[in-house]
Amino acid sequence: MVSQVAFSSPVAHFKLPSTVPLSCNLTGKNFARSFRLTYPKPPCAVSDILVSSGEEEGKVRIAETPPSPNFTNVSLLEPSSTDDIIEAESHLFVQTYARFPVVFVKGHGCKLYDVEGKEYLDMSAGIAVNALGHGNENWVKAVSEQASVLAHVSNLYHSEPQVKLAKRLVESCFADRVFFCNSGTEANEAAVKFARKYQRVKAKKGSELHDPATEFIAFTNSFHGRTMGALALTSKEKYRAPFEPVMAGVQFIEFGNLEAAQSVIQQGKTAAVFVEPVQGEGGIFRAMDSFLKGLRESCDEAGTLLVFDEVQCGLGRTGQLWAHEAYDVQPDMMTIAKPLAGGLPIGAVLVKEEVASTIEFGDHGSTFAGGPVVCHAALAVLDHIQKPGFLDRVAKNGQLLQSLLRAKLGSNPHVKAIRGIGLIVGIELDVSATPLVKSALKKGLLILTAGAGNIVRLVPPLIISEQEIRSGVDILCECISSLD
Ligand SMILES: Cc1ncc(COP(=O)(O)O)c(C=O)c1O
Secondary structure, eight states, X not given: OOEEEEOSSGGGGOOOOTTSOSEEOTTOTTXXXXXXXXXXXXXXXXXXXXXXXXGGTTEEEESSOOSSOOGGGOOEEOOSOHHHHHHHHHHHSOSOOOOOSOOEEEEEBTEEEETTOOEEEESSHHHHTOTTOBSOHHHHHHHHHXXXXXXXXXXXXXXXXXXXXHHHHHHTSSOSEEEEESSHHHHHHHHHHHHHHHHHHHHHHSSSOXXXXXXXXXXXXXXXXXXXXXXXXXXXXXHHGGGOSOXXXXXXXXXXXXXXXXXXXOTTTEEEEEEOSEETTTTSEEOOHHHHHHHHHHHHHHTOEEEEEOTTTTTTTTSSSSGGGGTTOOOSEEEEOTTTTBTBOOEEEEEOHHHHTTOOTTSSOOSSTTOHHHHHHHHHHHHHHTSTTHHHHHHHHHHHHXXXXXXHHTTSTTEEEEEEETTEEEEEESSOSHHHHHHHHHTTEEOEEETTTTEEEEOOXXXXXXXXXXXXXXXXXXXXXXXX
8 A cells, every 4th residue: 555645844845856766765775865764763564665756756655554644753854964955955946045055953042053063143033033032942832832722723713812912012002903914024015905995995085085095105225025015115126126017106215315205295195104213124224213203294294104114123123112112203004023923924014093994804814814823922022022121131232232343343444334223233334245244154153234235234132142242243353354
């Protein structure tokens, strides 16, 4: 009897080379890529597996009924080396990512370990995601406990963790209601739809019938995501051009130029203005107080919605729970994502009642959004971030990071500026930052770029210690000569 098993591991989708033998023994010795089959465990009654190439790629057939019917334990484990994985990635994946040649297998706190056991200090946090670092005990407990009880039910039904999370979020800010989704781009996509719907309902209600406002304003150096609506709001031409036409009706204004923004925000035309209080991907630029206040006033006058994108800068990164708290300006909607579930995919739009009340059943939705596991994980993240003193430490460590960078790198001729707030810090260079990033990686430090590639972006886990900040800056100093 032949049973067919599709493996759960990503490695299962490995494209079998034409040279792979059609039959190999259970220890996997004959596997061309030296994967190990962990179940059924040898020695056992099953002596052969058949590996088919061509149409049945990635599937393994077991030639006899295994001793236990429990197929869920079957997995392929631990490809033997970095090279194996990188080679597999190169022909298995749609090549959307220029990845660094490193394969991570585990993490703890601010440290990551690659497949060869080398340790890295993580000052990238999975692009500003791992707020609690890696393997935080309470987060792991929250995820595993919830996963063992209830993982998914869809939004056709109610579940408790999402209600608890929504309550925590609305209690923490201006918003009255929440819409959950699965990523930053989806949060912005939802905010675009909510803005259009709000304007449509408002136009219908008005005493004079007029067309609803449907257009949007975004800013230079903005990044709002990669789906067609969020992409349309993203300033970098390079991201948009290959996919034109993206959503029509977006005008880009120079970030910080209030006068220019005011001159284009128009009643009956501008549905919403999207702005990051602190731009991340664009190069770590903080909005001026007067800029956000002025936008708020103009939006109010024109009946335009003001949307803050705090996907990267929100949830404690600036040393305050929300980046906009530093400005005393409130938006009508705020989009959040990255760190919310501490490494699991989640996004959310926080919405004022006036906007939320225009949204009806069926207007928007998502199969996965707000699932019990991610919401329970997010509650663990909020528990940690909202502990007394935690955000003060983020602010203090951010100051330490900037002052060490200024003291140790400030006089380097390639360094044009060091800026940021809390633990979102940029080092602007007069050259590409890539050699520095590569050199740091070799020395065991993970950092990011931003802007036009000439800015080093540091967004470490919010739990980073003083000692780790000092080590990170020391490594940067050792590597800075790579720019010469
Ligand atoms: C400010 C901002 N908005 C939106 C996004 C898109 O988020 P995601 O990659 O989760 O779709 C990002 C991602 O970097 C971001 O920094």
